[in-house]
Amino acid sequence: MITKEQATKNLDTLITKVEAARLRVSEHHIVKIIGISKYSTSQDVAALYEVGQRAFGENKVQDLKEKSSDLNDLPLEWHFVGRLQKNKINNLIDLNPMLMHSLDSLELAQELNSKLEAKNKTMACLLQINSAKEDSKAGVMPEVALQTYKTILENYPNIKLKGVMSIGAHSEDRNEIKASFETTKKIYDELKPLGAKYCSMGMSGDFELAIACGSNMIRVGSSLFKN
Numbered sequence: 001m002i003t004k005e006q007a008t009k010n011l012d013t014l015i016t017k018v019e020a021a022r023l024r025v026s027e028h029h030i031v032k033i034i035g036i037s038k039y040s041t042s043q044d045v046a047a048l049y050e051v052g053q054r055a056f057g058e059n060k061v062q063d064l065k066e067k068s069s070d071l072n073d074l075p076l077e078w079h080f081v082g083r084l085q086k087n088k089i090n091n092l093i094d095l096n097p098m099l100m101h102s103l104d105s106l107e108l109a110q111e112l113n114s115k116l117e118a119k120n121k122t123m124a125c126l127l128q129i130n131s132a133k134e135d136s137k138a139g140v141m142p143e144v145a146l147q148t149y150k151t152i153l154e155n156y157p158n159i160k161l162k163g164v165m166s167i168g169a170h171s172e173d174r175n176e177i178k179a180s181f182e183t184t185k186k187i188y189d190e191l192k193p194l195g196a197k198y199c200s201m202g203m204s205g206d207f208e209l210a211i212a213c214g215s216n217m218i219r220v221g222s223s224l225f226k227n
């Protein structure tokens with residue numbers, strides 16, 4: 001279990017780095033931190049809450065359900081960042097996540113929209129872009145991202161698109177990772193006139209680079225929850 005001292009240290013260290021990185025972009029560049037709690041317990045999330053963190057994310061619907069229910073008394077904001085299996089769509093809808101980062105295909109958009117419609121609900125989502133074109137990653141290809149975004153806006157009204165999400169290239173080469181972030185940022189800029197507000201990119205190993213490339217939402221797990 002993470003101690004209060006450790007939680008304070010982890011969050012302070014992260015905030016200091018994020019602050020420096022965002023100021024290198026602009027004093028008006030605000031970056032939101034989502035604590036990814038997938039390898040941690042509800043107690044650990046409560047410890048991070050106690051020292052000031054409010055937004056958390058999970059990559060499995062079942063884990064999101066358990067932790068959000070355990071911590072129901074705390075004013076937390078929950079995000080979903082993982083691959084959404086079709087048979088879990090209704091469960092996710094019932095959990096009312098603040099933001100779903102991983103809408104990764106038109107097919108999923110269609111399924112999600114029809115299930116939202118049936119429940120008379122909406123969900124804020126980000127379109128996931130496979131900016132490094134990796135077989136191992138989900139998301140739409142950069143070339144079709146703009147058109148896919150428009151198609152969802154026009155055809156699936158229960159999905160409230162708020163921007164884009166990417167995972168940095170799986171590489172040791174900073175330039176490759178940077179190029180993948182720049183690809184996503186360029187698409188995000190093109191989508192701003194269509195209402196895009198969030199560019200979710202950057203994790204424990206690459207959030208400073210992601211912020212330098214224009215990310216305004218980072219998803220940090222291991223470095224925030226480390227013991």
Ligand SMILES: *Cc1c(COP(=O)(O)O)cnc(C)c1O
Nearest residue numbers: 036059081203204219220221222
């Ligand atoms: C696990 C995960 C993260 C956090 O990764 P860390 O390297 O532990 O910071 C961010 N985004 C997604 C989609 C994840 O699955």
